Amino acid sequence: MAVVRGEDVIASPGPDQTLRAGDVLVMLLAVCGPILTRFAPTRTTAPLPATVAGPASGPHDRRPQ
Numbered sequence: 001m002a003v004v005r006g007e008d009v010i011a012s013p014g015p016d017q018t019l020r021a022g023d024v025l026v027m028l029l030a031v032c033g034p035i036l037t038r039f040a041p042t043r044t045t046a047p048l049p050a051t052v053a054g055p056a057s058g059p060h061d062r063r064p065q
Contacts, residue, residue: 002026 003010003017004024010017019025 001013002025003013003019004026005020005022
């Protein structure tokens with residue numbers, strides 16, 4: 001995570017740093033595998049895997065095969 005403040009970049013802001021008006025918060029994430037299927041913009045056209053019941057799925061709400 002980084003905060004861009006004008007021409008300055010705070011590469012690793014600490015807990016004592018606060019965001020100010022005009023700051024830009026930059027976060028880089030890497031997603032792969034089944035998670036990408038669930039959150040990709042094309043998720044409305046691609047069906048979810050049969051074992052995934054919903055956004056908070058767990059062992060208690062898996063569909064039978």
